[in-house]
Amino acid sequence: MRVRQNSLGLALLALLLPAAQAADTAELQALRQQMEQLKRSYEALEKRLQQAEATSQQAQQVSQQAADASQQALDAARQPAPSNPENAFNPGLSLILGGTYGQLKRDPAIPPTGFAMNPNPGHTAGFSLGESELGISANIDPQFRGVATMALAAAGGVTVENAYIQNSSLGNGVNLKFGRFFSGLGYLNEVHAHAWDFVDQPLVYANLWNNQMGEDGVQLKWLAPTEMFVELGGELGRGRTFPGTDRQNRNGAGAGTVFVHIGDDIGVEHSWRAGLSLHDTKQVNAASTGVPDLLGTVGGVSNSFNGDSRTVGADLVWKYSPNGNIAERYLKVQAEYFRRTLSGQLTYNTAGAGVTDSYRNTQSGWYAQGVYQFMPHWRAGLRYDQLDPGVAQIGALNVGNVIGNYGYLPRRTSVMLDYSPSEFSRLRLQLARHQSRQGLPDNQLFIQYIMSLGAHGAHQY
């Protein structure tokens, strides 16, 4: 190609030189014709050249694609180096880091009015490290899966929050869990702290279940073979956490729970789940301190209760998302109600006179909340809480000592806003109007972070 181009240039030169000297018009005419011819053949040549160049470019592209393909093949071949066989079966590890800043006006240790005989997991004022949660889980063999969650307390010390074995391969909708687990009652009870929608649990969970009821025992669930979700479950355990009194060193079970959950979708945008729960336990020497009395003893008195505790509960969750696309926007509304009856013998002022007589009381509480993800990564929530300390029937001996009717309904309203840059991190602001203690209202502010590292298991509904 190049040779022909050169010779063309030479020919042109040879033609042009004599052309400048030529005077004869006839000669000029002939020359012009020759020039014209040459020009045409030159143009044709140039066109062919361009075409040839284009083809070579295409060829280059093809070879580039081939190179890309071979690079991909290389990438595919570049398998991760075989790890140490001892590590190959390492379980999934996850670590949750959390912390809170709390601005409180009142001492968080003050219990809600009428709930001095209940646990009161409070808040912390100022900066505080939340519980760091270390989770380990893996399949043990084709039958069993093991899950352990260790809570690392900010002040030091490790507590085993969950440590259970699950068998999902029994078939026929049967699911067996044993070890230490959060009870399946209600809706929020099984939800881990890092997945809560607010900084704290609703009052009804805090004061009736000490935030979450955990059990050492066995759980058996059965899922009905129906179109609709219908799940029946039962648990037997030692009654490890409140309202149980941790039955120690005795045969048999200290607490029992049964629950039923039903749920379904309505179209692609709505889904719901509803449940009923029943929990029974026997309280043995359930001690409480700082309980106010009718005599107005400064600092309250210490009481002890022996008897039955029966709790019934109902829960409802409804979720809505346009087109069912929760990545964009969704609304989650939930409400739960629990009602507990204690019936047995109450010993008044164990440190002093120690008067024992019958005692029967029904406490209850409920909350309703809504959380709205108004745009990806941003959510806002509103929650209302209320407790009812009940009106106690008190045996004659204690009628002048124990307060039977507090005449006040503890309540709280909370709003929150959270931002999650990714699925693994969340920052939250929460404001609460705390009116759970009669005459001691509190405006509270919390700022919280929750971060999760490592394996991140799927969340429950």
Next chain:
Amino acid sequence: MKKLLLLGVWLLASPAAQASLNVFSCEPEWTALTQQLAGNQVNIYTATGPLQDPHRVEARPSLIAKARSAQLLVCTGAELEMAWLPVILRESGNSGLQPGNTGYFLASSAVKMLEVPTRLDRADGDMHSQGNPHIQTDPRNFLPIAEALSKRLMQLDPANTTFYQQQLTAFSQKWRTAIARWEKQGAPLRGVPVVVQHKGFPYLSNWLGLKEVASLEPKPGMEPSVAYLGTVVTQLQHQPARMVLRAAYQSPRSAAWFAERSHLPVVEIPYTVGGSSQAFDLFSLFDDTLNRLLAALK
């Protein structure tokens, strides 16, 4: 007695009783493929809709109930359903569907994965350790998947082996013809530079020879800031692109913002069956995808 008999007749006559298998499909494309391969021998329940982000689905009670009575689960795998499927399988109490069993079928296990990361770090965004899971955008992937899936159907329902074999042969033949047609139709797209909203198109690009020059997500799965989109606009001044690709289920916001400033057309790819009204089955899914891409070239 008569009532009981009538009930029995009704049960037999209902479609649930006729089909030999209940299938739990994670995404609409696998529902469509199973439909092609098994016809009315199966009852299929689809867990996600075409406008849902399959990464982000909740383990809803209804899904658990449907998984309870399924004999076959057909999902993408490669960690696409990681946020919800494990809970559903555990809670379903269905031993046949558990990982490793015949009833557990992952489409990604039958194809060659692209973008398998050589380094796993969440600082790099939403990573999938087994490679990019959006395998359904390359029609060539459906051939090995169909073959593997058909094998599963035969294993689970050996009585209908001949039928499944016939269906597979018919589908593969039709599909090969269709691929040849699409490839011819899509020839002008070869080498066309494009911007993608999410790193969800490597298989489509690889098939059609599209050149991805930029992504609207700074890191996979992370929402872009206006500042980041601005840098992409500047980058495109030196490295022009022809269009912006966005999957139908993704928010149109960032792509619209970007298109306005870069004066590029946004192509909404149906991404799965039902992602657009024109994409009503597997064949029309790719017909529509190509039509939209080619329209943006004009």
